[in-house]
Amino acid sequence: MGMSVQTVLSQVMLGLNNGVFYAILSLGLAVIFGLLNIVNFVHGALYMLGAYVALLGFTMLGPLLGKPDFHLNYWAALIVAPLVVGALGVLIEKTMLRRLRKFDHLYGLLLTFGLALIIQGVFTNYFNVSGDAYDGKPESLSGVVDLGFMLFPKYRVWVIGISLAVCFGTWFVIERTKLGSYLRAGTENPELVKAFGINVPLMITLTYGFGVGLAAFAGVLAAPIYSVSPVMGSEMIITVFAVVVIGGMGSIMGSILTGLLLGMVEGFTKVVYAPASSTVIFLIMVLVLLVKPAGLFGKEA
Amino acid sequence: MPEAAPKEMLRISGLHAFYGESHILHGIDLVVGEGELVTLLGRNGAGRTTILKSIIGLVGSRSGSITVHGTETINLPTHKIAHLGIGYCPEERGIFSSLTVEENLMLPVVVRKGGLSLPEIYDMFPNLLERRTSMGTRLSGGEQQMLAMARILRTGANLLLLDEITEGLAPVIVQTLRQLMGQLKERGFTIILVEQNFHFAADLADRHYVIDRGTIADMITRDQLSASTGKLNQYLGV
Ligand SMILES: Nc1ncnc2c1ncn2[C@@H]1O[C@H](COP(=O)(O)OP(=O)(O)OP(=O)(O)O)[C@@H](O)[C@H]1O
Ligand SMILES: [Mg+2]
Numbered sequence: 294m295g296m297s298v299q300t301v302l303s304q305v306m307l308g309l310n311n312g313v314f315y316a317i318l319s320l321g322l323a324v325i326f327g328l329l330n331i332v333n334f335v336h337g338a339l340y341m342l343g344a345y346v347a348l349l350g351f352t353m354l355g356p357l358l359g360k361p362d363f364h365l366n367y368w369a370a371l372i373v374a375p376l377v378v379g380a381l382g383v384l385i386e387k388t389m390l391r392r393l394r395k396f397d398h399l400y401g402l403l404l405t406f407g408l409a410l411i412i413q414g415v416f417t418n419y420f421n422v423s424g425d426a427y428d429g430k431p432e433s434l435s436g437v438v439d440l441g442f443m444l445f446p447k448y449r450v451w452v453i454g455i456s457l458a459v460c461f462g463t464w465f466v467i468e469r470t471k472l473g474s475y476l477r478a479g480t481e482n483p484e485l486v487k488a489f490g491i492n493v494p495l496m497i498t499l500t501y502g503f504g505v506g507l508a509a510f511a512g513v514l515a516a517p518i519y520s521v522s523p524v525m526g527s528e529m530i531i532t533v534f535a536v537v538v539i540g541g542m543g544s545i546m547g548s549i550l551t552g553l554l555l556g557m558v559e560g561f562t563k564v565v566y567a568p569a570s571s572t573v574i575f576l577i578m579v580l581v582l583l584v585k586p587a588g589l590f591g592k593e594a
Numbered sequence: 595m596p597e598a599a600p601k602e603m604l605r606i607s608g609l610h611a612f613y614g615e616s617h618i619l620h621g622i623d624l625v626v627g628e629g630e631l632v633t634l635l636g637r638n639g640a641g642r643t644t645i646l647k648s649i650i651g652l653v654g655s656r657s658g659s660i661t662v663h664g665t666e667t668i669n670l671p672t673h674k675i676a677h678l679g680i681g682y683c684p685e686e687r688g689i690f691s692s693l694t695v696e697e698n699l700m701l702p703v704v705v706r707k708g709g710l711s712l713p714e715i716y717d718m719f720p721n722l723l724e725r726r727t728s729m730g731t732r733l734s735g736g737e738q739q740m741l742a743m744a745r746i747l748r749t750g751a752n753l754l755l756l757d758e759i760t761e762g763l764a765p766v767i768v769q770t771l772r773q774l775m776g777q778l779k780e781r782g783f784t785i786i787l788v789e790q791n792f793h794f795a796a797d798l799a800d801r802h803y804v805i806d807r808g809t810i811a812d813m814i815t816r817d818q819l820s821a822s823t824g825k826l827n828q829y830l831g832v
Contacts, residue, residue, distance in 0.1 A: 471700065477692040478701055485688045488650045490676035490703035490749070 301564050303443040308560015309553065310449050310518075313456035314511055316552030318533045319540065320460055321507040323548040324467070327480040328500045329390065331401030337530025338412040339378050339505045343512025344427070344521045345416065346374035351429040367429045367513075374513045379506035386501040391494070409527070416523035424520030434517075452514050459510065460549045467545050476500065480543075535578045541588020551589060600627030603753055603784045604649070608658035611641075611648045611808075618644045620808040621658070626753075631775070631785040633795050636805035637831050642788040643685055645805065646755045649786075650682050651675045662753065677705045678753075681746030685757040685788075689738045691731035695722055698730045698741055702749045709750030719744050736767040743774065754778070757788045768794065791830055792819070804829045 318336060325333045350365025350373065365373060385408065393400045434451050437444040467473035479486045479493055487493045512526075519525060533552075540551030555574050562570040569576075581589060604626040611619035619641055626632055634642040648656045651672035660667050662678040676682070681702070690698055699715065699722070716723035719740045725733055733741060739759055746754060760768045775798055778785060787795055792802050796819060804812040804826070811829060814822045 471697075474693050474697040474701060478690045481690050481692055482688060484652050484672075485682075485684060486701070487672035488652060488676055488680075488682045488684075489701055490673050490705055491701075492671075492673045494671075 299442050301561065303445075304560040304564045305557050306440070306443065306445060306560070307449075308557040308563070309453055310556070311559060312553040312556020313453050313460070314515060314529065314552075315533055315536045315556050316460050316549045317456055317507055317511040318529065319536045319548040319552045320463060320545065321504040322533070322537055323540075323542060323545055324463070324476075324507075325501055325504040326542050327545075328476065328483075328497055329386075329394075329401070330398050331390065331393075331405065332398075333501075333504065334402060334406040334530075335385070335408040335412065336405075336505065336508050337526030337528075337533070338409040339382065339526070340508040340512040340515070340529060341416065341521075341523065341526030342381070342412065343374040343378050343509025344516045344525060345420075345512075346370060346377050346509065347429065347513045347516045348425060348427050348521045350374075351427065364429065367431050367434075367517075370429065370513050370516075371510065374509040375506035378509035378512075379502040382505035383498055383502040385505075386498045390501065391498075413523055413527060420523055422523055424522030424525070427516035427521050430517040448517055452518070456511070456514065459507070463507070464545050464549060532574055535574045537588075538578050539574070539581045539588060541591020543592065544590035547588070547590025600629055602626075603628045603630070603663065604786075605661045606645075606649070606658070607660075609645075609648055609656060609660060610658055611644050611653045611656045613644075613654040618653070618808050619648065619656075622648075622808075622810060624803060624810065626784060626786060628752075628784055629779070629782045630800045631779050631787065631795065631798050632801045632803060633787045633789050633792060633799045634803050634805050635789055635792055635826070635830060636811075637829075640805040641808040642805050643757055644808075646682070646757055646786065646788060649675075649755060650680055673703075676703070676751075679706050679751050681749055681751030681754045683742045683746055683754070683756045683759060685761075687738050687742040689730040689733070689741055691729060693730050694727055695730055695733065695741060696726040699726075699745045699748060702745050704749050706750035706752065708752075710744075710747045712748070715744045715748060736763055736770075739763060739767070739771070743771075747778075752782070753784045753786075755786050758790065759787075760789070760794050772798070791832060792826055802826070 318340060322333055322336055325331065347367070347370035350370050354365050355361050355363030389404055390401055393404060430448060434448045436447050438447050438450050467476055475486065475491055475496060479496055483493050515525070536552050536555050537548065539555065540547045555577070558577070559570050559573060562573040602625060606622055606624050609619055609622040610617065622645060634645055636642050644653060647653050649660055651667065651670065656668060658668065662675065662680065665678055667675045667678065690701070693701065699712070721737050722741055722744060725737065730741065731738070743759065760771055772794060775785065775795065779798055787799070789795060800816055802814045802819070803810050804814070806829065814826065
């Protein structure tokens with residue numbers, strides 16, 4: 294088995310590239326779970342929707358507006374997609390999730406699962422299941438960078454960099470700012486936070502919008518790497534849920550670190566024994582569940 | 595000697611409160627004037643906490659009328675009621691464990707002018723200054739109680755709902771809290787104090803309400819207190 298340091302490092306880099314997606318998505322799930330107490334099963338579908346906002350904005354928006362030369366460019370998509378999907382999230386929270394708040398959390402889970410199936414079904418009906426390529430990758434992010442031990446696509450360096458910035462930026466806002474203190478307090482005891490004069494229902498709506506906005510952001514980042522397809526979300530989210538189980542719900546930093554770590558473990562497994570790379574995360578999940586059921590960063594009940 | 599009746603701060607009439615199917619309060623009527631201190635006394639489960647929670651809007655549902663400074667609140671959401679100038683110190687203090695001491699202090703929204711500034715608070719509670727970067731629940735029980743009081747004094751609230759603030763605390767801290775109550779009363783705060791017994795606020799309270807099974811069983815004014823001790827002890831089962 295030829296396992297040079299170079300191969301290992303390059304697979305780990307590629308793994309990190311997957312890891313940042315796990316991190317952003319599980320971070321959004323953790324934020325939503327913290328305040329709304331629901332496992333947001335529609336997260337994957339909204340990630341997919343983010344990628345489609347970028348794709349359709351690039352290919353169809355211009356013709357639709359009667360200006361065939363207009364393309365929603367990549368940079369604009371990075372902002373527009375989270376806003377569009379965030380607004381949809383606000384709508385979902387205000388019209389549906391809010392009504393379920395007084396019932397068992399299971400209902401929220403079923404509702405979001407149903408929404409995921411509907412969104413994915415609609416897109417499967419209109420778009421190519423095998424996926425479409427996104428051609429909007431900016432010229433400035435094409436080409437490769439020499440990392441010393443390997444040549445790495447510039448675009449992937451960008452994805453890793455910006456994702457880490459977004460993850461740690463979110464962590465900073467939640468754990469270190471006044472705004473974040475409202476969120477942490479609301480996660481612990483929403484009733485008391487209301488009694489302290491804070492509009493908790495509004496905070497919940499905006500948090501949900503923010504969480505799914507993160508998913509859409511990841512979707513745009515993914516568009517130039519993976520092909521944009523109606524099933525990209527459901528494929529991704531299965532792994533992300535395993536990440537969430539391993540990390541343990543509720544910890545912000547935990548969800549980020551677990552995501553990054555498992556991406557790299559996956560990459561490393563590719564070098565050691567490639568066929569196991571797609572199952573290694575689930576194997577770890579089983580082991581963690583046996584040893585520490587609350588997850589690596591979860592608080593024991 | 596009868597004093598001029600103070601301006602009305604809180605008026606509760608015909609209040610019923612429910613948690614889901616359980617009907618907890620059965621028609622509460624009470625009026626508290628500006629600057630008064632009243633206690634709600636009663637046995638465990640009598641409904642004292644539920645009265646405070648009804649005022650701030652944290653019960654499942656409520657009917658009747660509750661006015662604060664003349665504003666009807668029965669249909670207002672909790673955060674808006676708080677903005678009318680209410681400070682709430684819940685049973686078991688409600689210190690947030692994921693927030694530092696200072697974050698706990700700064701959490702409640704300032705609802706009126708005239709609240710204590712942060713330096714004034716640290717002046718009044720020097721322990722909190724020392725521990726300001728600790729996580730909230732790392733403090734001792736007494737310190738947590740001071741924190742729970744301090745954070746509502748910052749907001750400028752002038753109607754304080756205090757739920758069993760002496761519970762489980764050492765006598766010397768109870769003594770400190772009693773002094774604090776005296777200071778607050780002097781400064782003109784209106785206070786509703788839920789207590790297990792009348793001793794804590796005997797010298798300070800204008801009236802004591804005895805709560806029993808969701809109704810007001812009796813009301814005892816300061817003048818009647820010494821004559822009513824026997825009766826009170828019987829109500830409270832001591
Ligand atoms: N969230 C709730 N759901 C259902 N019933 C409740 C709830 N909270 C309180 N109750 C019930 O309401 C009644 C009054 O409770 P409350 O907490 O107001 O009593 P209390 O006078 O404050 O007594 P103590 O605090 O000493 O237990 C009790 O019978 C209690 O079981
Ligand atoms: Mg109580």
